[in-house]
Amino acid sequence: MKPARLAVLAIALVAGGGAAYLMSGEEAPPPAPASAPAVAMTDVLVAAADLPVGQTLKAQDLRWQPWPDQALTAGYITRSAVPKGLEDASGSIIRTSFLANEPIRTEKLVKAGSGFMSAILPSGMRAVAIEIAKGGSSSAGGFVLPNDHVDVISISVAKAGPGGSSEQPVQTAQTLLTDIRVLAVGQVVQERNGETVVTGETATLALTPAQAETVTLAQKVGSISLVLRSILDTGKANDTASAEPAPETALTVVRFGVAQKQLRK
Template sequence: MKPARLAVLAIALAAGGAAALLMSGEDKPVVQPAAVAAPPPPVPLTDVLVAAAELPMGQNIQAPDLRWQPWPNDALSAGYITRTNSPKGMEEIVGSIARSNFLAGEPIRPQKLARSDGGFMAAILPAGMRAVAITIDTRGSSTAGGFILPNDRVDIIRTYRDEEASRGGGGSDSQGSETLLQDVRVLAIGQVIQEKNGTNIVTGETATLALTPAQAELVTLAQKGGQLSLSLRSLADSGRSNDASLEIRPESALTVVRFGVAKQQSRR
């Protein structure tokens, strides 16, 4: 066979193979570029003065206890201290006393602070109430074993010598007890540091209670004629009314003498 014919035959075979390959192949899908989502608009922020760490009630606030933290404008409250409105807010707060606890990151509000140049007890005392300190047992037997802390709620129990039982033949050391007041808030537990066997031991000598003026008179008088003890209340019982069994009885009264005039007053 002549070379020319061989060349023509080879070209024809190559063309046929190429055509068959093209006919058997599938079209590849066209890849569309992924849509790029638009970034969300930035959230407007304002620097707010917050507690850098947990601050307990009575803490004298210093500069390391505070920091500026970006806060969403939609979540701002009128009581917050912002860098925009108070550029020197941190310097003004330093030296104040916390009237209640602050959590770490909680905004600082002036309503929860007291000035350091004023009395702390007067700052945390509710309006219309009086702070009265009573003597308690240093061994803790009259304060629930020493587990009563500030802001706890307690009942005041009075232990006294029962004169009527003694005259009735019950013995000269007849004792009686009764619940004087219920659901009383403890403002503070006085602490005294004593040394024992080379170790400093902290004991409570007094308990300061928040009382109404009438209750303050009653407790002060009761402390003169007997011993007062504190009974710790459960958190679930806080704010509940007095038990029916503790209703005022005619015989449960103290004799109050004012300006030479004796007057019977309920012990409740």
Template sequence: MAAAELPMGQVLQAADLRWQTWPETAVAAGYITRKDTPKGLEDTMGATTRSAFLSGEPIRPQKLVRPESGFMAAILPAGYRAVAIVTDTRGSNSAGGFILPNDRVDVIRTFRDEANSKATSSDVQVSQTILTDIRVLAVGQLIQEKNGTNVVTGETATLALTPTQAETITLAQKVGSLSLALRSLADSGRPVEAEAQAAPDTALTVVRFGVARQQTR
């Protein structure tokens, strides 16, 4: 059992685990039992939790990552890529430091409009929302809020992106700066159709194998 509340990403130590009497009829498949695994405590120490555990919750191997496996790869959904973007260390590019792992965000690209800047002899800046409803995997080195405290603003935010979105955001970092806009919990998972009606479409030109094509959100 978990001897205390364990956050996602916790490296398990002896003090985090304990044996507890459990009704035999309530033992589910995947539970670690002293009968089947006498050295269960020793074997489990050093593993990393893939998700949070409540105090007294049975420890299951399916929710752990062994030391030889990559933690970020283990929590990344199938078909997605983890991409780190640079954020403003003052917090202005990450909702003032209130963006936490597992929040959903929109990614905004800000860049200099060269044509209008030359035409008006001034510095014209343009902002575009290039990705919407994106899950934040980590902020800096923190992968989960701990003890109810806000994350310390980091220099990078790691996002869960599809391969196409990964291409878009990689190019966007090269030709402008990126900001994260925190979404309301009520807006998370909003249908793409509603998103498209709410804001004009934007795109970047991605060159792959010498062929240029427009890449939308």
């Protein structure tokens, strides 16, 4: 073999060995990341859609949904603990509204047959049902709904003049209570001559004991009308100042057809 060819072969061998050495010195590719550990899940009973207050639950209103174990609380209904939780909850009345996919909690439900009104009534308050004119004429045109806030107006008829000497009757209206929460609105159903008829409408209000006395007395001496308040005015005092005593500190007494207000002592 000629010396020139030997020199070329030697150069090629040296170049190949250098390349192999350089390649052996490169860092190995990083290992593939390990997969994240699986999150433990438990089936939880949730609302299948938005559920309002007072609705009676049906099977289609509920469903089981996987829920992370780390996010479970003691109030949730789980399939492992209560396999028939969906069937047991069906037929209950909703005490507090649910949003879609919100877990169902037993304290927000009222079993069928128990007192629903007493369940939604705040502590210290009284539920008083008042009869209003049929057709909604005295209930803001029929637009008063549960959880609305209203003013309560008493309408009475008295004879004009001191001592009621005049024969011409005079109707008077007086705002008894303001910013009162409506718990329920329904109809009065009675039987007459063997037939079921609707004789009027009722509105159930959440009142303090003193307010309940005032409204009960007003119903005896006249009629009651409800005035719907804006939702923006809920919890606010009236814009107009009144020199009349507070509703809870005054009573309207009718003697011989003349209405008089007396302060509660």
